[in-house]
Amino acid sequence: MSFAAQSAYSNPGEYAALLDVLPSDVAGITDVVRNVLIHYRGGGIEFTGERLEEINHRWIDDLLATDQRRNGTPLATPREPADRVAGCCRDYTLLTVSALRHKGIPARSRIGFAPYFVPGFNCDHVVAEYWNGDRWVMVDAQLEPGEHWGFDVQDMPAGKFRSAAEVWLGYRSGELDGDLFGVDPSLPLKGGWFIRDYVFLQLAHLQCDEVLLWDGFGGMADDLEMDLGPTDEVAALLVASDAGDEAATTKLRDLYREDPEWHPADRLEVHSPTGTPPYYVNVTTREQTPAT
Template structure:
């Protein structure tokens, strides 16, 4: 895949010109995009109604449209927290990825789990990678460097692990699946952690790597909220291939991307079972054009 080309999700559309005024350096771009989004749970403000519904802005063009309607100023002009677009890590990352692609820099989103938000629990998370001419550099654009002991703009191995890495560790019995997810609460109506959750994130990882940077509550194909009856062998296969691809195996890269394009259990075909935190059960199927 050509990661300098906008996907349908990262395309800024009519608002592309806003990116022309951004800094040319990576930290500068990250600082600007970080100030445009406020996390719907971790931002320190409780959002409801139409404001909470902003988390379902799949498209960068829609995120920028919301920002401009509310603020109407260049992106580098600081926004008060309450004036930012409500979103999550996926939106922080996709805005940054979109800005880099606009400037001709290869960039992509990476889905997995971060160990640095809560002691003893690994939260679902999305970070960015960009190609610096020699290698893929991982950056968490949501983070302020002053708050973390590791380099957030060139992340070392360890603090963030891809969903594929975590799944293979889980399958090998090397880690506790209940310490990976969106919520460690064992008494919640739907346990948002554990093996089923990790497995679904392997499928998100593959979709994002292929330019389908979907919301983390879009569900399709072989995804399931249980492991019983799920095709675990298929998930094992794509996880192994993605890890091999990350280690430089070009044959694995081609094979896993071909699987995504050809296998209906993997391919996102435009229809999602949407389980948005802004909604309430019963959830429903939506068509995404």
């Protein structure tokens, strides 16, 4: 897997020139990313209608097209919060990954849970990693650096962010309470089934299919009424791969290619937080059709 090459999702396409002039350092890149994007729930603005639909930008070229229609200036030119593109953690991460790959720096997105947003709860989250020539460095591009976080958001310490696979194995062993992992403690989007679905998302992102957090495919489900052994096995492989086990990495790649339970193929089912009815997206043609 070449994390230095653009994926279908991270490719800026005709907007590549916008990335040419970005800073070469990661801190500078993430500053620009936060200038382009605003979190649809945490940005202090209530988005509705077409503005809220911006959270469904799947491809970076579409996201950049929206920004340029609205602003028409280099990405580093200051934008008012209301002029930024509405998105979520996945979008902050993917734009960062796109910019790094554009500069030839291997980068990838990581799916999991973060304990630093809501005390006593672990929110679903996506962060970036880049290869600095010696190790993978984890970056939370959504966060403005500052001492109040209690850690360096540009080089996150081990254990501050838990991958979905780690959490799933902890949940299965009884070490972790599944109800403490999800979107928000006040919402039903949490628990064992939610963690399991995020294992699917983690694998997809590892294979450079950086799907939306509300995409459904393969064996994902909103319950646990199935044989959980395969999920346990994939989660264990993901943890081993993260630890540098090349055999595990190869097994995951082959499984993703060959097993339709784990691969989104050419169609995703979208359950958007916008409240629109579920629909399908063909990831090759980008065509949308109603889910029936």
